[in-house]
Amino acid sequence: MNDMTTTDTTTTTTVLEASGVTMRFGGLTAVKGVDLKVNAGEIVGLIGPNGAGKTTFFNCLTGLYVPTEGTVTYKGTVLPPTPHKVTAAGVARTFQNIRLFHNMTVLENVLVGRHTRTKEGLWSALLRGPGFKKAEAASEARAMELLEFIGLQHKAQHLAKNLPYGEQRKLEIARALASDPGLILLDEPTAGMNPQETRAAEELIFAIRDKGIAVLVIEHDMRFIFNLCDRVACLVQGEKLIEGTAAEVQGDERVIAAYLGTPFEGAPGEEEVAEVEAAEAHAEAEAAETATEDEGESETAETEATQADADADSTTRTEGEAK
Numbered sequence: 342m343n344d345m346t347t348t349d350t351t352t353t354t355t356v357l358e359a360s361g362v363t364m365r366f367g368g369l370t371a372v373k374g375v376d377l378k379v380n381a382g383e384i385v386g387l388i389g390p391n392g393a394g395k396t397t398f399f400n401c402l403t404g405l406y407v408p409t410e411g412t413v414t415y416k417g418t419v420l421p422p423t424p425h426k427v428t429a430a431g432v433a434r435t436f437q438n439i440r441l442f443h444n445m446t447v448l449e450n451v452l453v454g455r456h457t458r459t460k461e462g463l464w465s466a467l468l469r470g471p472g473f474k475k476a477e478a479a480s481e482a483r484a485m486e487l488l489e490f491i492g493l494q495h496k497a498q499h500l501a502k503n504l505p506y507g508e509q510r511k512l513e514i515a516r517a518l519a520s521d522p523g524l525i526l527l528d529e530p531t532a533g534m535n536p537q538e539t540r541a542a543e544e545l546i547f548a549i550r551d552k553g554i555a556v557l558v559i560e561h562d563m564r565f566i567f568n569l570c571d572r573v574a575c576l577v578q579g580e581k582l583i584e585g586t587a588a589e590v591q592g593d594e595r596v597i598a599a600y601l602g603t604p605f606e607g608a609p610g611e612e613e614v615a616e617v618e619a620a621e622a623h624a625e626a627e628a629a630e631t632a633t634e635d636e637g638e639s640e641t642a643e644t645e646a647t648q649a650d651a652d653a654d655s656t657t658r659t660e661g662e663a664k
């Protein structure tokens with residue numbers, strides 16, 4: 342994206358293509374041979390239970406990790422394995438844990454995101470020559486435009502740390518947009534947000550897509566993801582379990598099983614799940630047995646108490662009669 346004008350979103354050009362991406366950490370394979378495409382104008386969701394490998398996959402796409410195997414291309418060119426070069430190539434991202442410069446202003450945070458698009462060199466910056474001043478003014482204008490886009494222009498001079506949580510997340514998105522990406526990767530953009538903030542985040546992501554920026558988003562909030570995404574891929578234990586439209590993925594029983602923890606055919610850890618279920622069934626049966634025993638005991642105690650009352654009554658009556 343090089344301006345804020347709305348672009349045609351009907352094109353099917355592939356923006357990002359990950360082929361056979363594998364990431365191993367010693368003996369642990371966090372991502373196993375994952376293929377994924379994001380086309381221009383698309384919002385693609387990446388879901389999966391905790392520890393499924395979603396963030397690791399993002400890190401492989403953005404140069405934070407060099408994949409053990411596989412390739413990642415952006416608009417047909419293999420992405421360089423360094424984060425700032427990936428950003429310069431046109432892929433921006435946000436992080437699961439907000440990474441703002443807390444003691445800098447809102448505007449300064451967005452300006453930091455502009456650095457890959459600023460051509461002025463060190464000497465120009467030090468001497469603050471006319472070239473630098475012109476570039477600085479242009480960057481500031483662009484940053485203000487982005488703040489307006491996310492609705493934070495009135496807080497440009499506030500310190501980032503003083504923003505409410507939902508606005509800090511928005512600011513992170515504005516900072517990522519400042520590098521004029523063609524693709525933005527959002528890692529849990531609604532984490533910790535209330536329902537209103539989540540709704541606003543959804544609108545913001547649609548607006549980003551409408552500006553011609555493709556979106557790949559990781560989220561745990563299923564309602565959010567299925568509302569938002571054109572396609573959704575689900576990772577389970579590092580592998581892509583399924584990819585399809587929101588409706589296809591939402592209704593797939595393997596996805597439901599992955600989230601609810603029910604075993605499905607071929608699922609890793611099936612034996613362990615069966616073992617846990619057997620143990621739970623055993624514990625339930627024992628609890629039911631104990632409850633029956635307790636019931637029996639309390640019934641006996643009740644009978645004994647009734648009998649004792651009856652005995653006491655008859656004694657009283659006998660005593661009365663004797664008087």
Ligand SMILES: Nc1ncnc2c1ncn2[C@@H]1O[C@H](COP(=O)(O)OP(=O)(O)OP(=O)(O)O)[C@@H](O)[C@H]1O
Pocket residue numbers: 366369371389390391392393394395396397398
């Ligand atoms: N730098 C690392 N070194 C070793 N293991 C790692 C590293 N990063 C991630 N892992 C492991 O890789 C697996 C996948 O983790 P990852 O954070 O990618 O999952 P996730 O799907 O993003 O989870 P969540 O939804 O909880 O954020 C986990 O078992 C994790 O412990």
